[in-house]
Amino acid sequence: MDNAKPASSDRAPSHLFYQSRLRRPLVDRAEGIYLWDQNGKRYIDGSSGAMVVNIGHGNRHVIDTMKKQMDKVTFAYRLHFENEPAEDLAGRIAGYMPEGMDKVFFVSGGSEAVESCLKLARQYAVATGQAQRWKVISRFPSYHGGTLGALAVTGYAALTDPFTAMMKEMPKIPAPTAYLDRDNFSIEERGLRYADKLEEAILAEGPESVLAFIMEPVGGASTGALVAPDSYYGRIREICDRHGVLLIHDEVMSGVGRTGKFLGGDHWNCRPDLIALSKGFGSGYSPLGAMVAPSRMVQPVLDAGGFQHGYTYAGNPLACAAGGAVLDEIERLDLMGNAAAMGDLLKGELVMLSKRFPFIGDVRGKGLLLAAEFVENTVTMQPLAKEKNAFQRVIDIAYDKGLIIYSRRTRGGVEGDHFLVCPPMIVTREQIGEIVAILDDTLQDLASELNLPVNR
Numbered sequence: 001m002d003n004a005k006p007a008s009s010d011r012a013p014s015h016l017f018y019q020s021r022l023r024r025p026l027v028d029r030a031e032g033i034y035l036w037d038q039n040g041k042r043y044i045d046g047s048s049g050a051m052v053v054n055i056g057h058g059n060r061h062v063i064d065t066m067k068k069q070m071d072k073v074t075f076a077y078r079l080h081f082e083n084e085p086a087e088d089l090a091g092r093i094a095g096y097m098p099e100g101m102d103k104v105f106f107v108s109g110g111s112e113a114v115e116s117c118l119k120l121a122r123q124y125a126v127a128t129g130q131a132q133r134w135k136v137i138s139r140f141p142s143y144h145g146g147t148l149g150a151l152a153v154t155g156y157a158a159l160t161d162p163f164t165a166m167m168k169e170m171p172k173i174p175a176p177t178a179y180l181d182r183d184n185f186s187i188e189e190r191g192l193r194y195a196d197k198l199e200e201a202i203l204a205e206g207p208e209s210v211l212a213f214i215m216e217p218v219g220g221a222s223t224g225a226l227v228a229p230d231s232y233y234g235r236i237r238e239i240c241d242r243h244g245v246l247l248i249h250d251e252v253m254s255g256v257g258r259t260g261k262f263l264g265g266d267h268w269n270c271r272p273d274l275i276a277l278s279k280g281f282g283s284g285y286s287p288l289g290a291m292v293a294p295s296r297m298v299q300p301v302l303d304a305g306g307f308q309h310g311y312t313y314a315g316n317p318l319a320c321a322a323g324g325a326v327l328d329e330i331e332r333l334d335l336m337g338n339a340a341a342m343g344d345l346l347k348g349e350l351v352m353l354s355k356r357f358p359f360i361g362d363v364r365g366k367g368l369l370l371a372a373e374f375v376e377n378t379v380t381m382q383p384l385a386k387e388k389n390a391f392q393r394v395i396d397i398a399y400d401k402g403l404i405i406y407s408r409r410t411r412g413g414v415e416g417d418h419f420l421v422c423p424p425m426i427v428t429r430e431q432i433g434e435i436v437a438i439l440d441d442t443l444q445d446l447a448s449e450l451n452l453p454v455n456r
Contacts, residue, residue: 013344030057051253054280055329056424062285062396065325074318085320096262100294106315108287110252111145116291118249119309121212124297125303133211140172141412143222147168157220158413172195176228191229199239212246217264220253221408225365233268233347246273256280260340262369286322307321335425343367349436357443359452373418391417401437
C-alpha cells in the first residue's frame with residue numbers, strides 16, 4: 001500500500017500510524033451510503049467500511065438511542081452492576097440463534113469474539129474431563145482476527161508469518177475453493193471432498209487431541225466471499241459430531257443480516273457449537289461483538305470455577321444500547337430482505353461486468369457480501385501476476401472516482417487478487433446502478449493501465 005497515491009502533499013505529518021504510510025482525506029460527515037471529505041468530495045461506501053456499517057451512516061434512531069443512554073450511564077463495570085441494555089440485547093440476540101444457543105458474552109470486536117470462542121471451548125473441555133483436547137483446526141486461507149490466539153487459526157501468510165515464533169500455530173485444511181478445481185467431479189462431490197479433509201486432519205492429529213474446527217460460513221476478505229458447495233456444511237457437522245469436535249462459526253463478517261439471513265450459516269440450517277459476531281452488530285456506531293454459546297457448555301465452565309476470561313468493556317451499556325437500536329432498524333426496515341434482493345441484483349451486475357472484462361474469473365458471495373476475483377486465464381483460473389498489484393490499483397482507481405471498495409489476495413495473501421463490493425444493507429436499486437457505473441469505469445481504467453483484455 002505504500003505506493004498508493006497520497007491524499008494530499010500539503011497535509012501536516014500525522015502522529016498516527018497503521019498498516020502503511022498511505023494518507024487519505026479527512027472525513028467530514030456521513031449519511032446513508034455516502035461519506036464526504038473536508039474538501040466536499042462525496043464517496044459511496046461500497047464496502048460499508050470494512051463490511052461494518054450494515055445499516056448505513058447517520059441513522060437517527062441509533063444516534064438518538066445512544067444520546068438517551070449517555071444521559072443515563074455510559075459505563076458500569078460488569079462485576080459491579082448489571083445493565084438493562086446488555087440484558088435486553090442478549091435476549092434479543094439469543095432469539096435469532098439456532099436452538100439451544102442461549103448464552104451471550106459481549107466483547108468489543110471480532111478478534112475478541114473469536115478469542116472468546118477459543119477460550120470457552122478449551123475451558124469446556126477441561127471442565128468436562130477432556131483436557132487432552134487443545135488443537136483447533138481451521139482453513140487455509142482464512143482470517144479470524146489480529147490477536148495471537150486468533151492469528152494461530154488464521155491462514156493468511158502475509159499476516160501470520162511475522163508472528164509464528166510467538167504463537168502455537170494450529171492445523172489447517174484447504175478452504176473449499178471448488179470454483180478453482182478442474183476435475184470430473186460435480187460441485188456437490190467437490191463439497192464433500194473438501195469437508196472430508198477435516199476428517200483426514202482429525203485422524204492425522206489424533207481425534208483425542210482435537211478441540212474444535214473454526215470456519216466462516218461465508219468467507220470474508222481472505223477468500224473473497226467464498227461460498228462452499230451446499231453439501232459441505234452438513235458433512236462438516238457430521239464429522240465434528242463423530243469425533244466430539246466443537247464447531248465454531250466465525251460470523252464476524254457474514255452475521256447480523258449481511259448475507260440476507262441473520263447468520264451466514266442460516267442458509268444451510270447449520271448448527272454450530274459457538275458463534276462469533278461483531279462488525280455489523282454495532283454497525284460502526286459503537287465497538288461491539290459477542291460470543292454466543294449454549295448453556296450446556298457454559299454451565300460446566302461456571303461450575304468448575306468460572307470463565308477465566310474477560311474484557312473491560314464487555315457488556316458496555318452504551319455499546320449495547322447502540323446494538324439494540326441497530327437491531328431495531330434491521331427489523332423495522334426489513335434490511336435482511338433488502339440485502340437478499342439487492343444482493344441478487346448486484347451479483348447479476350457483477351456477472352455482467354465479468355463478461356465485459358474477461359480478467360474477472362469468478363463472482364461469488366451471498367446477499368451483500370460479494371466479491372470478484374481477477375485471473376489471467378478463465379479456463380485455468382491462473383491468477384494475475386502479483387507484480388501487477390491489481391488488488392491495490394483497483395481500489396485506488398475506484399477511490400479517486402468516489403467509490404470505496406475493499407480488496408485482498410485470495411490465495412494465502414500472496415496472489416489471487418480480488419475485490420469485495422459490500423454496500424450497506426439500506427442500498428437501493430438506483431444506488432446499485434451508481435456503484436456499477438463507477439465500477440465499470442474503474443475496470444476500464446485498470447484494463448488500460450495493466451494491459452488487460454476488454455470485450456467491446
